[in-house]
Amino acid sequence: MSNPIKVIKNGIIDENPTFVQVIGMCPTLAVTSSAINGIGMGLSTAAVLICANLFISLLRKIIPDKVRIPCFIVVIATFVTIVEFLLKAYLPALNASLGLYIPLIVVNCIILGRAEAFASKNGPIDSICDGIGNGLGFTIALACIGLVREFIGSGTLFNITVLPEAFPRTLLFIMAPGAFFTLGCMMAALNHFRNKKKA
Amino acid sequence: MNTKEIVRPAVVLLIITAVAAMLLGIVSEVTAEPIRIQNEKTLATSMQAVMPDATSFEELEIEPTGTITAAYKADNGGFVLTVAPKGFSGAVNTMVGITADGTITGVRVTGHSETPGLGAKATEEAFYSQFDGQSGSVAVSKDGGQIQAITSATITSRAVCNGVQEALDWVAANGGAY
Numbered sequence: 001m002s003n004p005i006k007v008i009k010n011g012i013i014d015e016n017p018t019f020v021q022v023i024g025m026c027p028t029l030a031v032t033s034s035a036i037n038g039i040g041m042g043l044s045t046a047a048v049l050i051c052a053n054l055f056i057s058l059l060r061k062i063i064p065d066k067v068r069i070p071c072f073i074v075v076i077a078t079f080v081t082i083v084e085f086l087l088k089a090y091l092p093a094l095n096a097s098l099g100l101y102i103p104l105i106v107v108n109c110i111i112l113g114r115a116e117a118f119a120s121k122n123g124p125i126d127s128i129c130d131g132i133g134n135g136l137g138f139t140i141a142l143a144c145i146g147l148v149r150e151f152i153g154s155g156t157l158f159n160i161t162v163l164p165e166a167f168p169r170t171l172l173f174i175m176a177p178g179a180f181f182t183l184g185c186m187m188a189a190l191n192h193f194r195n196k197k198k199a
Numbered sequence: 200m201n202t203k204e205i206v207r208p209a210v211v212l213l214i215i216t217a218v219a220a221m222l223l224g225i226v227s228e229v230t231a232e233p234i235r236i237q238n239e240k241t242l243a244t245s246m247q248a249v250m251p252d253a254t255s256f257e258e259l260e261i262e263p264t265g266t267i268t269a270a271y272k273a274d275n276g277g278f279v280l281t282v283a284p285k286g287f288s289g290a291v292n293t294m295v296g297i298t299a300d301g302t303i304t305g306v307r308v309t310g311h312s313e314t315p316g317l318g319a320k321a322t323e324e325a326f327y328s329q330f331d332g333q334s335g336s337v338a339v340s341k342d343g344g345q346i347q348a349i350t351s352a353t354i355t356s357r358a359v360c361n362g363v364q365e366a367l368d369w370v371a372a373n374g375g376a377y
Contacts, residue, residue, distance in 0.1 A: 020253050033315045063215075064208040071215050078219040081227050088232035092241070171351075174316045 002127040017110050018141035019190050024110040028142060035158050038146030039139060041101045044134060046135020050128055052076045052111050052136045056119040057127035059197040080106045110138060124160020148182050149173045246271060249296030249305030253277060259377055265365045272377050278370050287309060287318050287354045295366040299374055306330040306363055314315035318355030321373045330363060337363050
């Protein structure tokens, strides 16, 4: 897999982290109560994923196979923590909007999953592409779930009211059960189309 | 299994963790001061939001009472108190500005874990602006007070009222002493 476009497309569609690999579920369910939150989480994760993939790929020949998981965890956690410190100290405005997601990224298994499945076996350029693909795939998935939940639950899209005030809001959708409903329905629909295509 | 197979991974892991620890130590050291300044700035900005007439605030050493977490004396004689009353799902951190004669100058919910779309509306101006200019006692209309509770979030609204009430009571009881 050396074609960068193919690697990116693979991350967004064929191996979409949320809908196909089904990893990183905790932040997926937790932050998608609105589209903006979903996109914020998605893009922050993408940025971390690209850098983590690059680091792991560069270190892949030095890290012995037996201790690779602890090495990956140390590298990723260090990187995220440094970013958090720097954001807090020098970019408080960005920290105010993204700070909420940073602790969630550290425990996000997409980063470790991609380090293990891709970056530890491929060169730096391919690994960056894989980070971009999976990061965008994650962002798109979170944005879609966020849009649906926000629309049904609060009657808004990107914080702009679109449903008339008189129309009842289904508040359940911005609470935890709504996240499961939305995710399940979306996955079912995607699988349906995928199976149809195969047949 | 020879020694090389055991030693090499251990040494590499040791080097990686040592480098990581050193980097973290350096970054933490370098950013400690800027982060402290930023935190102070954020605090000053939010205090100014609840007490627009004041320009500087000084933290008071107080006896912990109820859910009051901190108290500040403003340069115009007023007080800013932070309270953490219990809401629907955890503490609702609230900042209250009160003049020396016991009139509320502003209320802001600074941190909470209330239900999105319901209790979370306590952070909206439509709710918190109701407190401006009130004095003596505050309560939601359901309890016979003057504050219109957030729809379907009476518990959160009541929590904010309780917190503000505590702040009012504190200023009434201790305001003269500072």
